[in-house]
Amino acid sequence: MTTRHACRALALALALALAGNLALAHGDDAGQPAAATQEKASVRFADVSLLNQDGMPVRLEQDLVGEHLVVMGFIYTRCTTVCPVVSAIMGKVQQQLGGRVGQDIQLVSISVDPQHDDARRLQRYARAFQKGPGWSWLTGTPYAIGETLKGLGFSADLSRHPPLILVGDGRSGHWRRYYGVTDPAVLIDELNRLGARRVHVKSTAIADHHEVQP
Template structure:
């Protein structure tokens, strides 16, 4: 991606993400709960994921394993991109960039962002690092590539096609601790993703509180 194309893609992606966030805010000001009014192009479903036991490379050229080193017990937002893409990929990256901006210091602490290239034959670590500069504004966001085999196995386990001609906008949000995941298709409002992260975080607190209460009840 050239600098001119990157700037144009970033502007488009940020404009879409901004408009979606504003639309979400307008809905929220009416006192109505939920996200029934989210854009028709967006949809979501519960997901079952499997993490392939393969080594990948991050944008710094360091070997990482997705489940062990990045997901772990974190809350995770995961997108799928490739650097030559000038349509849906910059939009997905801009949405994730907006999520990072709004969550601030939580990213890199309890929350991790992960972008996986679906074009490993072209996207080496150096290209991903250059591409990431247009969207990433802080720590806690890993951009991954690897061998075609490693990427293929990774995508298969996450339920994503490696076919570049059939590359829909898709973002996964989940909890590495509980194993609860959702897939978000289409141009998804960043606020929807943040709401899901907050819901997963609240679920953790509830589970912990319930476990403590149950423990006290069984004490003699």
């Protein structure tokens, strides 16, 4: 096993171990249990330019979300508690979905600490979790990140940074927030549900079209 792969395996093992018995240990929130909950979400995409891990400018809605199904997490590289867990969960999602990631599904991780997390730092961090294409790690100016987080309903306050993952459909605008340590299978089930909804809507539209034909 190469040193790089050994480091990746160690990072994933530590993150998954944390996920098994994590208490929400961030600043003032230390000691509160990270119970998994979920809710419907209304999101707004700020029209700002961000940077991905390759240093390329991207716009979240236009370049990444589009009409994809999306799993979106919030992290920062200096975090040693909930962030590795969130990233490990998303890594499991990528592993289980295989080639669908980068096709109809996109993964996005947004740094909430843009003053420290430049593109190069995110690229190094991503190596411990990412196993293929279709996963973008984003940073930007403090203003751009702040506006982005505000629209997605997430606080940029590092002292109050709960585990949070968004799952949604860029085409339909249906989104759901998952708080706490969420089983990757739950996120995949939601992606499959959103995908099935697309098929149903398309089938219904085709049937209605045929009904109105003379």
